Amino acid sequence: MEREKDTFDVVVVGGGLAGLVAAVTAVNAGSSVALLDARSFGGRGRSVNRDGFILNEGGHALYRCGGGWDVLTSLGVQPHGVTPNAGSYRVLWHGEVAPLPTTAKGILTTRLLGVRSKAKFAGWFNDMAGTAHKAGDVSLDQWMDDQGTRPDLRTMLTALGRLVTYGARPGDMPASAVLGQFALGGGVAYLHGGWQSIVDDLTDRARAAGVALFDHTTATGLTHDRDGWTVATPDHTIAGGSVVLASGGPHVAVNLLGDDPADWVERAGPALRASCLDVGGTRGDLDFLQGTDTPMYLSQHAPTSHTAPDGQWLYSVMRYLAPDDDSSADENRAALERHAAIAGLPTGDDRTLERFLAACTVTWGSPQVGVARPTGMELADRGLFAAGDWIGKPLLADASLVSGATAGAAAAKRAMVTV
Incomplete structure (x- = not known):
């Protein structure tokens, strides 16, 4: 018995933040779009009550x-939330609770740093974007060595590095990436x-715009021929001129492809x-x-x-x-x-x-010294794109949202060219 087959301009595999943004972006560009996910939509953007x-x-x-905030607002999704009061931030400093310096004044008055460390930290703080840009392709630990960073300031930067990257060892990451997170304004x-508010809004917009939504539908394979791509699921197949892989990390994408021609696994970190x-x-x-x-x-x-x-x-x-x-x-x-x-x-x-x-x-990935992060565009000539938190320059959820918008726009453009 021949399985049911649906055909779309763009097929998005994975309905987390990256996939939802990719689907809405592609349908807004005029493409017919299918979005499928093995669970309910939202990925790690889901919240439970x-x-x-x-x-x-x-x-x-x-x-x-x-970057992610701008992507959401460009799609008509307005995040509603509150910036926490940095004045209440505390740090556990060698077993003692003390205020965490988060402003120029706080740096100059903190008792956690010596005079020379305060001066050095304040200099970086006044132009953190420039400091990040000039850091070069070295680890944060190496950069601190090169800067003659004293132990007290090294301890402070490592703690703050964990805070902005969610990494246990920010010292191993590129200094430019960690310092770049410090430089982000606006808090x-x-x-x-919760994040479910964003997921629900994106899902509603996808549905209203005509995206075909297939939740609890697992992609089991991906094949390519001169007509485009075919995504296999347990009960039917979905054909698309372009495909956006936005399900989990690079290992999931590679497993669906059957190989790793773009070295995504190694480059994702x-x-x-x-x-x-x-x-x-x-x-x-x-x-x-x-x-x-x-x-x-x-x-x-x-x-x-x-x-x-x-x-x-x-x-x-x-x-x-x-x-x-x-x-x-x-x-x-x-x-x-x-x-x-x-x-x-x-x-x-x-x-x-x-x-x-x-x-x-x-x-699903983290930046590495000496390794270029995947762009998601490596296989664009085949009509295949990737999106997720392991893609591109931003980190964390911003990477998912920005790469989702980039992949969705590119997939829609590719589909139009090949029609």
């Missing part, structure tokens, strides 16, 4: 000036209703993971606590954002995991609870919600 608490599955904050926003604990209940003593000697993070998300019932507080606690970290789930949980206790988070009956994720994926 547990007893009135909105828990994000992936990233918790969106940079206002990282971040904690989104009202190691995936980043984290162990996470969400805590809901009464207010803790601290709203934000970044570790220095330990790769720990804690931030209050509600009531800053509308992600908890009235009168309740919601905190995110995280341990950054290095690629070779083999800590057990119990060890990770204990580390998270210790960090939560330092911040005075609720326990016992005062804790009305908790969710523990032993090792979740933060991003």
Whole structure:
């Protein structure tokens, strides 16, 4: 019996943030578009509602000036959220809680840095974009060595590097990438209703524009001939003049292709993971606590954002995991609870919600020294494009959103040329 076959100008495989943006971008450009995902749409942009608490599955904050915000607004999606109060930021500095310097004045007055380190840090801070541009293709650790960075400032930059990259070892990453994250203006926003608010808006726009939506539909293979591409699923096939691969990381894309002609796996770099604990209940003593000697993070998300019932507080606690970290789930949980206790988070009956994720994926790739990140355009001459958080210059969710828009526009243009 011959399987059912549908034909579209563009087929997008993967309905996370990158795939949703690619689909909406392509359909807005005049292409007929199919979007399929093995689960419900949203990827790690999904959020779950547990007893009135909105828990994000992936990233918790969106940079206002990282590129992704502009992509969303260009599609008519207006993110609604609040920038947390940096004045409440604290750092765990060699076991002592102290204010985290986040402004020029804070750098000059902090007691965590010596006079020479303050002067050097202030100089970088005044032109961080220029500092990042001049850093060259060396690791952050090497760059700090070259700059004669003293131990106190090295500790501070490493802690801040974890904060802006979600990487346990920012010192291994290109200095230009880490410093470039510092240079992003506007801060971040904690989104009202969580990332699900963005997912729902993008999905509604895709549906209204005529995108054929196939959720809970797994792509099992991808073949190419002179007529274009065919995406196989368990119960039917979908043909397209162009295909955007936006499902998971480079390994998923390569598995569907059957080979790796663009060296995506090697060029994408190691995936980043984290162990996470969400805590809901009464207010803790601290709203934000970044570790220095330990790769720990804690931030209050509600009531800053509308992600908890009235009168309740919601905190995110995280341990950054290095690629070779083999800590057990119990060890990770204990580390998270210790960090939560330092911040005075609720326990016992005062804790009305908790969710523990032993090792979740933060991003499917990370920048590497001496290696050009994939652009997603390497196989454009075949009508194949890639999008995701392992693609392009931006990092984290910005990479997904920007690469999704780029791939969607290129796929639609290619489909029109080959019609």
